Amino acid sequence: MIGGFLGAGKTTLIQRFSAWLSANGLRPGLVANDQGEDLIDTATFHSAGERSVAEVTGGCFCCRLDELVSVLRQMEAELRPDVIIAEPVGSCTALMATVLLPLEQVYGMPLVACPLSVVLDGRRALAALGGRRDPRDFHRDVGYIYRKQMDEAEWLVVNKIDLISGEQLADLQQRLAVNFPDKRVFTVSGKSGEGLEEWFGALISERSGPGRMMEVDYERYGRGEAMLGWYNADVSVEFEVPTAADRWLLETSAAISILLADAGCKVAHFKTTLEHPEGRSRVHQVMDGDGLSLADSHAAEVVGGRLLVNLRAEGSPGLLDRAVGEVLGRQAGLNFTAKAAFQPGQPVPTHRVTRADR
Numbered sequence: 001m002i003g004g005f006l007g008a009g010k011t012t013l014i015q016r017f018s019a020w021l022s023a024n025g026l027r028p029g030l031v032a033n034d035q036g037e038d039l040i041d042t043a044t045f046h047s048a049g050e051r052s053v054a055e056v057t058g059g060c061f062c063c064r065l066d067e068l069v070s071v072l073r074q075m076e077a078e079l080r081p082d083v084i085i086a087e088p089v090g091s092c093t094a095l096m097a098t099v100l101l102p103l104e105q106v107y108g109m110p111l112v113a114c115p116l117s118v119v120l121d122g123r124r125a126l127a128a129l130g131g132r133r134d135p136r137d138f139h140r141d142v143g144y145i146y147r148k149q150m151d152e153a154e155w156l157v158v159n160k161i162d163l164i165s166g167e168q169l170a171d172l173q174q175r176l177a178v179n180f181p182d183k184r185v186f187t188v189s190g191k192s193g194e195g196l197e198e199w200f201g202a203l204i205s206e207r208s209g210p211g212r213m214m215e216v217d218y219e220r221y222g223r224g225e226a227m228l229g230w231y232n233a234d235v236s237v238e239f240e241v242p243t244a245a246d247r248w249l250l251e252t253s254a255a256i257s258i259l260l261a262d263a264g265c266k267v268a269h270f271k272t273t274l275e276h277p278e279g280r281s282r283v284h285q286v287m288d289g290d291g292l293s294l295a296d297s298h299a300a301e302v303v304g305g306r307l308l309v310n311l312r313a314e315g316s317p318g319l320l321d322r323a324v325g326e327v328l329g330r331q332a333g334l335n336f337t338a339k340a341a342f343q344p345g346q347p348v349p350t351h352r353v354t355r356a357d358r
Contacts, residue, residue, distance in 0.1 A: 004119030006090030007286030029081030057140035062098035064351035265315035276305030283299035317341035
């Protein structure tokens with residue numbers, strides 16, 4: 001299981017890990033997870049040629065554990081993967097007690113768990129551990145979830161080291177060593193591939209060995225979840241004239257991002273894709289104040305396609321809905337086929353194991 005907060009770069013790392021497994025003769029299976037539906041991450045896995053992809057939607061793994069078990073059993077029966085990679089919702093914590101150990105102790109799943117890795121965006125981790133308020137940091141109740149994710153990790157994976165200086169990385173490593181002295185720390189770049197070989201090799205050669213079980217204040221956890229807005233949309237697009245897909249998606253996403261920033265909304269992750277007959281264009285932003293970037297680029301001019309919007313931010317669902325609706329509503333030829341704006345509910349795990357019987 002590879003966890004980590006929204007926008008940490010989990011999906012990119014999982015794609016790379018899946019490709020690495022295949023190159024080493026192992027068959028991967030992927031399970032995505034989200035509070036909503038119409039997931040760009042699942043579409044990303046499919047577009048990368050992944051055949052063994054499933055998803056659990058409508059809640060986090062811990063609250064939909066029976067569904068996860070059904071998915072895992074079906075995947076094992078039909079696809080027989082050598083390694084299953086599960087990517088939980090980015091705002092979920094207490095995975096060891098509510099997912100990994102119940103799979104073993106309650107459901108008797110014949111799984112050998114790798115050490116629980118939690119991926120960190122190096123910039124956000126430095127903001128969270130910097131010892132003083134940082135504009136990139138979340139509200140303290142959202143930050144509680146972030147800290148708990150680090151607390152329960154067996155391994156911490158500092159991602160996006162290509163976006164911070166050597167001095168900043170050294171500072172972060174020192175802070176992690178002080179705050180989490182028992183954690184093994186990997187430093188990687190999903191973009192360049194730096195450091196991935198060491199982490200991937202360790203993942204398939206070592207086994208999870210949880211020690212103490214982490215205490216969680218579920219009331220505060222719920223308050224943190226309630227501060228996050230979730231927005232998903234599926235939109236049909238028809239242009240009046242052939243239009244450059246990349247440029248249109250970047251300009252449209254940027255207009256939404258500006259409205260969110262003006263409203264004081266802190267972006268956790270913002271992803272848009274335009275699927276069209278020539279391929280797919282994809283734009284993402286993982287932190288307010290960051291520019292948007294093209295993750296998948298296609299230079300073709302197109303006459304239409306399918307737009308997916310996945311937006312997670314510290315702000316009300318109504319605010320997110322208005323920002324997206326205002327920008328898309330200005331343009332002719334766009335029709336919503338599905339839309340959802342909501343806050344995650346109070347976490348209510350299906351099972352919670354309080355002791356590791358190994």
